[in-house]
Amino acid sequence: MKKIVAALALGAIVAVAGTAAEAKEWKKIRIATEGAYAPWNATDPSGKLVGFEPDLALELCKRIKAECEIVAQDWDGMIPAIQQGKYDAIMAAMSITEEREKVITFAGPYGTEPSMFGTLKSSPLAKATFPGERYDLSKDDPKAAIAALADALKGKTVGVQTSTIQANFMEKLLPQVSVRTYDKLDNAGIDMAAGRVDAIFGDRSAVGAILEADAGKNMTLFGPAFSRGVLGKGVGVGLRKADGDLKELFNKAIAEANQDGTIAKLSTQHFGYDISIK
Amino acid sequence: MNWELMWDSVPTLLRGVPVTLQLVGLALLFGAAVAFGVALLRLYGNRVTERLMAAYVFVFRGTPLLVQIFLIYYGMGQFEAVRSSFLWVYLREPFWCAILALTLNTGAYTSEILRGAILSVPQGQVEAARACGMSRSLLFRRIVMPVAIRQMLPAYGNEMILMVKASSLASTITLLEITGIARKLIAQTFAVFEIFIVAGSIYLLLNFLASRLIRYAEWRMTPYLRARG
Amino acid sequence: MFELLSFGPNGWGGQLLGGAAMTVAVSVSAFALGLVFGSLGASAKLSRSFALNGVAEVYTTVVRGVPELLVIYLLFFGGGGMVMAVGRVFGYDGYIELNAFSIGVLAVGLISGAYSTEVIRGAVQAVPHGQIEAARACGMSRWLILRRILVPQTLRYALPGLGNVWQLTLKDTALISVTALAEIMRVSHVAAGSTRQPFLFYTTAAVLYLLLTTVSTAAFERAERYANRGVRRA
Numbered sequence: 141m142k143k144i145v146a147a148l149a150l151g152a153i154v155a156v157a158g159t160a161a162e163a164k165e166w167k168k169i170r171i172a173t174e175g176a177y178a179p180w181n182a183t184d185p186s187g188k189l190v191g192f193e194p195d196l197a198l199e200l201c202k203r204i205k206a207e208c209e210i211v212a213q214d215w216d217g218m219i220p221a222i223q224q225g226k227y228d229a230i231m232a233a234m235s236i237t238e239e240r241e242k243v244i245t246f247a248g249p250y251g252t253e254p255s256m257f258g259t260l261k262s263s264p265l266a267k268a269t270f271p272g273e274r275y276d277l278s279k280d281d282p283k284a285a286i287a288a289l290a291d292a293l294k295g296k297t298v299g300v301q302t303s304t305i306q307a308n309f310m311e312k313l314l315p316q317v318s319v320r321t322y323d324k325l326d327n328a329g330i331d332m333a334a335g336r337v338d339a340i341f342g343d344r345s346a347v348g349a350i351l352e353a354d355a356g357k358n359m360t361l362f363g364p365a366f367s368r369g370v371l372g373k374g375v376g377v378g379l380r381k382a383d384g385d386l387k388e389l390f391n392k393a394i395a396e397a398n399q400d401g402t403i404a405k406l407s408t409q410h411f412g413y414d415i416s417i418k
Numbered sequence: 419m420n421w422e423l424m425w426d427s428v429p430t431l432l433r434g435v436p437v438t439l440q441l442v443g444l445a446l447l448f449g450a451a452v453a454f455g456v457a458l459l460r461l462y463g464n465r466v467t468e469r470l471m472a473a474y475v476f477v478f479r480g481t482p483l484l485v486q487i488f489l490i491y492y493g494m495g496q497f498e499a500v501r502s503s504f505l506w507v508y509l510r511e512p513f514w515c516a517i518l519a520l521t522l523n524t525g526a527y528t529s530e531i532l533r534g535a536i537l538s539v540p541q542g543q544v545e546a547a548r549a550c551g552m553s554r555s556l557l558f559r560r561i562v563m564p565v566a567i568r569q570m571l572p573a574y575g576n577e578m579i580l581m582v583k584a585s586s587l588a589s590t591i592t593l594l595e596i597t598g599i600a601r602k603l604i605a606q607t608f609a610v611f612e613i614f615i616v617a618g619s620i621y622l623l624l625n626f627l628a629s630r631l632i633r634y635a636e637w638r639m640t641p642y643l644r645a646r647g
Numbered sequence: 648m649f650e651l652l653s654f655g656p657n658g659w660g661g662q663l664l665g666g667a668a669m670t671v672a673v674s675v676s677a678f679a680l681g682l683v684f685g686s687l688g689a690s691a692k693l694s695r696s697f698a699l700n701g702v703a704e705v706y707t708t709v710v711r712g713v714p715e716l717l718v719i720y721l722l723f724f725g726g727g728g729m730v731m732a733v734g735r736v737f738g739y740d741g742y743i744e745l746n747a748f749s750i751g752v753l754a755v756g757l758i759s760g761a762y763s764t765e766v767i768r769g770a771v772q773a774v775p776h777g778q779i780e781a782a783r784a785c786g787m788s789r790w791l792i793l794r795r796i797l798v799p800q801t802l803r804y805a806l807p808g809l810g811n812v813w814q815l816t817l818k819d820t821a822l823i824s825v826t827a828l829a830e831i832m833r834v835s836h837v838a839a840g841s842t843r844q845p846f847l848f849y850t851t852a853a854v855l856y857l858l859l860t861t862v863s864t865a866a867f868e869r870a871e872r873y874a875n876r877g878v879r880r881a
Contacts, residue, residue, distance in 0.1 A: 175827075176840055183837050187662045187829060212827045216601060220610050220724045226745075243608050303605030320512075320592045321602070326840030327492065333843070334495030336510055353843055479814075480860040481853045482821035484832060489853060492845035579712065586714035587822075597716060610724040618713040618721075625712040 166386055169206045170227035171197050172213040176324045178349040179410040180233035180375075183212065192410040193231040196250065199402055200377075203393035216302050216323065219244060222380060229379055229386070233343060235305045235372030245381045247390030249374030250403060251415040254365035255306050257298075258347040259339040260332065261358045268292045270363050277369025285364045286313050292363075293317045299328030299337035305371045306341045312370050325350065332359070345411050374417060424612040427603055431617055434596035438624070441513075441585040441595060445520035446578065452525030457532040471529070478526035483584055486523060491515040491591045516588035524581055531577065535570035536562060568639045575632030579625045586621075596620055651842055652851060659838045659848070666834035667855050673748065673830060674817045674859075677755035681816060682809075684760025689767035703764065710761035715819050722754040723747075723826045751823040751830075759816040766808030771797065773804045803874040810867035814860060821856070831855050 173193050175183040181191040189210050201208035211227060218230055222244060236246045254274065259265040270292075271284045293314065300307045302321040310319045320337055322328040328340045329350035340347060344365060351359045377390045397403050403416040456474065459467040478486065494500050494509055508514040539562050547557045589598035600617040604610055637644070654660040691703035710718060722729075730745060730753075745753075774797055782792045824832035835852040839845040 176837060178841070183841065185657055185659050185662065185838075187665070187834075212829075214825055214827050216605050217720075217724065217826070219608055220604065223608070224724060239606075302602070322592060323590070324840050326843075330492055330840070330843055330845060331495065334510075335501060335506075336495065336512075477853070477857065481856040482818040482832065484821045484824070485835075485849055485853045485856060488836070488839075488845065489849040492839060493849050494846070496844070496846045583712075583714040586716045589716070597714060600717075601720075610721070614717055614721045614725075618709070618717050621714055621717070622709065622712045 166204065166206050166228075166389060168209065169201060169204070169229055169386070170209045170211060171229045171231050172211055172218055172222065172227045173197075173230075174215050174218075174232045174324075175212040176215075176326055177233050177343075177346050179345050180343070181231075192251075192406055193233065195406050195410070196397070196403065197231050199397055199406070200390065200393040203396055204389045206389075214323065215304075219378070222378060225380075228383065229377050229390070231377055233346070233375055234378050236374060236376045237305060237308070237370075237372040239308070240378070243381075244378050245384075245387055246376035246378055247387045248376030248394050249417055250376065250394045250398070251407065252367065252374035252417055253343050253345060253415050254367040255309065255341060255371055256344040256347050256361050256365050257339050257341050257363045258329075258332070258351055258359055259362050260335075261360050263338055265292055265296070265339055265362050266360050268362065272364050274365050274367070276367055277371060282313070282364075282366065289363060290314055290316060293339065296338035297336075299325075299331055299340045301325045301328065301342060304342070306343075309366065309370050310341065329353070345415075420609055420612055423607060423609050424616055427607075427613055427616050430603060431596055431599055431613075431620060434594060434599040435620065435624075437513075437588075437593065437595040438582070438585050441516055441520060441588055441593075442578075442581050444517050445524055445585070446581055448517070448521040449524035449528055449581075452521060453528035453532050456525060456529035457536065460529070460533055461536060475526045475529060478523055479530070483519065483523050483587055484590065487516065487519040487587055487591060490519045512588070512591045512593050516585075516591060516593055520581065520584060520588075523584065524577060527577055527580075528574065531570050531573045532566065535566035535573075538569055539565045568636075571632060571636045571639065575629055578628045578632065582621065582624050582628060651838070651844060651847060659834065659842075662829070662834045662838070663831065663851060663855065666829055666831040667859070669748075669828065669830040670817070670820050670855075671859065673751050673755065673820045673823060673828070674813075676752045677759055677820065678813055678816045680752060680756030681759025681763045681812065684756060685763025685767045685812075688760060688764030689771060692764065692768050693771060707761045707764050710758055715758055716822055716825070718758055719751075719754045719822050719825065722757070723750050747823075747826045747828040751820070751826060751828050755816055755819050755823065758819055759812055762812045762815060763809065766805050766812060767801065769808065770801045770803075770805035774800045803878075806867065806871045806874055810864070810871070813863060813867065817859060817863065818856070 173181040173189055173191075175181055175189050177191075179191055181189060181193045184190050189212060194210050197208055197210055210231075213221060213227070213232075215232065218232060218234070219240065221227065222230055230244075234240070234246075236249055240246075257265075268288075270288045272280075275282045275285055294317075297318045297320055298310060298314075299320050299322055300310060302323060307319065307321055310317060320328070320331075322331070325340065325342045325346050328337060328342075331337050332340050339362075340350070344361075347361065351361065377394070379387050379390070394403075398416055404414045407413070407415045456471045460471045460475075463471070490509075491512060494515075500506060500509065509518075543561055543565065544557065547561045552560065585595060586597035588595055589601060592598075594602065596617055600613050603613050607613070650658055652658055652660050652663070654664075688703045688706060691699040692707075694700065778796055778800075779792060782796050787795070820830055821832040823830060824836055827833060831852050835848040839848040842848070
């Protein structure tokens with residue numbers, strides 16, 4: 141039994157390495173997105189993938205002169221699946237972090253956004269005050285804000301999406317706060333409306349989208365906004381390490397789209413403000 | 419294959435075993451009570467209870483457990499009436515939602531097993547007991563139930579194994595049992611094969627123990643089959 | 648609230664219906680694949696070869712003893728690699744694309760096959776040995792015995808068990824939703840998340856599954872009656 145499994149696994153590794161090594165001409169690129177993280181990416185009632193990233197993907201592919209296919213994929217299976225060769229690129233509000241760069245590589249970043257907390261208006265968290273409004277974790281010292289958050293969140297539960305930068309943030313900087321991880325941030329939003337978790341933590345726009353939805357009328361943002369550091373270097377296109385040529389193509393396309401204002405335009409259209417890298 | 423990572427994941431994954439066992443144990447316990455009530459109402463109740471219980475069994479056997487779990491966890495929390503009732507203390511927790519879903523699910527299946535077993539008790543034995551002047555309840559306690567339970571053991575063993583496997587679905591509502599921890603580890607290490615092989619082996623071991631337990635119970639309950647060696 | 652289930656531009660009705668079609672497609676294909684695995688597994692278990700017995704035993708024990716969710720994850724994440732490795736053994740070097748549908752069919756088919764193995768094996772063993780002896784005495788060849796005596800009777804004995812396996816297969820397809828294949832469960836999950844009406848959509852999903860199980864149970868009952876038409880009832 142062990143031998144069979146070992147043989148299969150070995151075969152799998154060889155197979156994956158094999159596909160990645162073969163040089164391709166990039167005529168067709170398959171791009172994975174989640175389809176459940178509005179406004180970055182979402183699914184409309186007809187099942188079509190919509191949002192900032194599906195639009196941006198089309199723009200970038202036009203510049204690369206390749207045909208693009210955008211497929212939906214559950215968030216926590218994304219990195220294993222790209223390594224398997226199920227698709228060639230990830231555009232799913234995935235931030236560039238050290239952990240992820242150990243297994244895949246990124247083109248970009250093409251956007252950046254701070255992370256923020258959301259809570260119910262009726263919660264005491266909504267009224268709590270915190271020192272400072274914005275923290276760039278790569279240069280600011282967040283100690284005072286973290287201490288204030290730890291204090292406010294004592295005995296409370298925070299909902300995050302599994303294997304996200306925010307989940308990582310909670311684990312590293314607020315390890316004493318109890319965290320519940322969801323497959324989608326939407327579900328954390330449902331559970332906050334139901335009162336199962338006291339706060340949710342995600343990208344500002346994604347938390348904002350939940351706040352705007354029907355059940356979110358009684359929700360509000362609170363606390364300071366955090367960015368960079370453990371929260372990564374902005375959102376990029378996830379790629380296999382072996383596909384260096386594709387990374388070049390995407391980097392070039394992103395730079396062009398940034399220069400001529402395409403990204404800023406799409407951003408304003410979907411977010412209402414500019415998230416492009418300046 | 420990264421053997422070291424596999425070895426390192428063992429203690430982490432084993433930390434999920436108590437949660438899995440609690441889920442399975444409590445669901446089987448409550449489920450047995452539900453099954454007993456449902457089977458009796460279907461066999462000895464009136465037309466209305468018979469229909470109601472049949473509908474319950476039909477719904478829970480005809481839909482995937484995943485739908486049942488999501489309906490109980492996300493669906494119930496949507497209603498203000500549920501949230502303001504005393505039940506919310508329990509339904510607020512994913513653990514008790516999972517227990518509720520697993521209980522109702524196994525209750526439906528077990529009630530069918532039990533009903534079949536009760537129906538299979540030979541009529542002659544019941545008649546003999548009546549002829550001895552046993553009351554209805556005594557007859558049920560001394561004759562019908564012991565024979566039926568012996569009869570249903572193999573099928574119930576299968577149900578136990580199905581429950582051990584079903585408990586993995588609790589990971590979809592944020593519970594960190596074996597499968598939940600496995601998914602978390604994969605998100606951190608991206609080592610799909612290694613983690614799943616370890617997690618799968620733990621489940622195999624649990625199920626092996628469960629089937630041994632049932633085999634032992636069967637052996638204990640059938641001394642008359644052992645006498646002739 | 649019910650306009651969310653409508654077929655209009657803001658309703659999820661069309662998608663849910665498509666999801667139901669996808670569920671049926673995956674279930675039927677997986678069940679058929681499971682029958683192939685099941686027949687192979689049963690013949691392996693009934694053969695005199697020690698190695699074949701062992702392989703079939705490992706297959707049914709492992710697949711039936713490990714949560715379906717794990718089997719599906721493993722195939723979803725590792726399935727492409729495994730298939731390509733098998734392809735390599737047979738000398739095919741290219742990239743074999745496996746979409747969510749084929750992975751789903753493969754995963755559920757593998758699970759369904761493990762249960763079918765046991766059902767088919769039991770059914771073959773239920774055919775009275777005397778009948779095979781009688782056929783041999785009539786001078787039938789092995790192939791003829793298989794076709795005329797063994798297979799028709801095995802089918803009859805296996806039908807109730809296979810009906811159960813079908814139900815199991817149908818319900819297991821709900822787990823494929825984790826691979827983002829747009830079947831009933833996936834559509835409901837996405838719709839519930841984005842409209843924040845989980846109760847409405849999960850109830851709809853439950854009703855759709857109930858419809859499918861009810862219709863198929865009736866079909867299996869008819870098939871059973873047909874298969875038993877020549878059998879006297881006690």
